[in-house]
Amino acid sequence: MSVTYKGVHQLKIGEIDLQILNDGHWRLDGGAMFGVVPRVLWEKRLPPDDRNRVPMALRCLLIRVGGKTIVVDTGVGDKFGPKEAEIYAVERAEGLIGQLAGYGVAPEAVDVVVNTHLHFDHAGGNTTRRLGTLAPTFPNAEYWIQRLEWEDATHPNERTRTSYLAENLDPISQTGQLRLFDGSTEIVPGVTWRLAPGHTRSHTCVVIESGEQSAIFTVDVCPFVAQLERIAWVPAVDVEPLVSMETKRRLVADILAHDRLVIFDHDPNVVAARLVGTPDKWALKPEILTIVGAASTGDLRADSRSIVGG
Numbered sequence: 432m433s434v435t436y437k438g439v440h441q442l443k444i445g446e447i448d449l450q451i452l453n454d455g456h457w458r459l460d461g462g463a464m465f466g467v468v469p470r471v472l473w474e475k476r477l478p479p480d481d482r483n484r485v486p487m488a489l490r491c492l493l494i495r496v497g498g499k500t501i502v503v504d505t506g507v508g509d510k511f512g513p514k515e516a517e518i519y520a521v522e523r524a525e526g527l528i529g530q531l532a533g534y535g536v537a538p539e540a541v542d543v544v545v546n547t548h549l550h551f552d553h554a555g556g557n558t559t560r561r562l563g564t565l566a567p568t569f570p571n572a573e574y575w576i577q578r579l580e581w582e583d584a585t586h587p588n589e590r591t592r593t594s595y596l597a598e599n600l601d602p603i604s605q606t607g608q609l610r611l612f613d614g615s616t617e618i619v620p621g622v623t624w625r626l627a628p629g630h631t632r633s634h635t636c637v638v639i640e641s642g643e644q645s646a647i648f649t650v651d652v653c654p655f656v657a658q659l660e661r662i663a664w665v666p667a668v669d670v671e672p673l674v675s676m677e678t679k680r681r682l683v684a685d686i687l688a689h690d691r692l693v694i695f696d697h698d699p700n701v702v703a704a705r706l707v708g709t710p711d712k713w714a715l716k717p718e719i720l721t722i723v724g725a726a727s728t729g730d731l732r733a734d735s736r737s738i739v740g741g
């Protein structure tokens with residue numbers, strides 16, 4: 432059953448208010464994002480710039496139900512200096528905080544922040560600098576994090592330490608706002624935090640369902656549309672790529688079985704799409720597209736246009 436669109440980004444999933452937000456845009460090496468897939472194949476889908484970087488969104492969710500205000504992921508945040516901003520071509524307009532304000536949500540009003548995992552492009556807005564000191568961006572929120580992800584993030588190795596930054600983590604544990612969980616967990620009725628490992632050992636997705644309607648934030652199981660079309664298209668940055676493939680296979684079957692609206696975190700063109708077909712052969716139909724060249728808020732509903740997967 433289709434989702435009710437209250438506005439371009441404002442969705443209603445049964446009783447649940449869902450807004451798709453975007454902290455901004457950035458770029459990452461195309462090889463890092465497409466793994467073993469040759470550039471001649473992926474560059475047709477996502478043309479890189481002259482430094483081989485592909486464009487990426489930084490989507491986050493605002494979920495409001497039963498008097499609770501929940502933010503899922505916090506984008507790259509505002510702490511990068513000029514050097515990192517240049518390396519990653521970070522472009523932020525109003526950012527996550529400005530977009531929340533647009534929906535009447537002050538940082539103080541957020542009850543729960545859920546981090547799907549702790550890479551800096553998902554947890555960068557967890558903290559901010561106030562009067563020169565690092566502090567949690569959401570002063571009254573609990574920060575919900577998987578215990579294993581916290582362990583991996585706070586004990587990074589040579590390969591993972593550029594993704595896990597202590598400045599996004601330490602302040603929330605120091606203030607006592609950190610809550611650690613093991614595995615799939617109900618956040619509030621209708622909103623489930625689901626383990627989807629591979630990108631990291633305890634990477635998660637978020638499923639939102641109410642009445643007959645359902646959506647899923649698939650996060651880095653498939654950062655781009657092309658990666659939901661093909662099981663083998665797994666980012667090089669995934670720590671367990673074979674596990675990523677099995678997670679994706681299970682997810683495709685689950686999405687088809689429940690007709691979930693799929694919300695993409697990094698695809699610069701497609702915000703949300705549906706799958707049609709079977710777990711052996713499926714196609715992807717975009718439902719919400721971004722306007723090319725528009726500001727970070729400039730998303731609009733798509734005409735239905737099929738992309739064949741398999």
Ligand SMILES: [Zn+2]
Nearest residue numbers: 550552553651
């Ligand atoms: Zn990411």
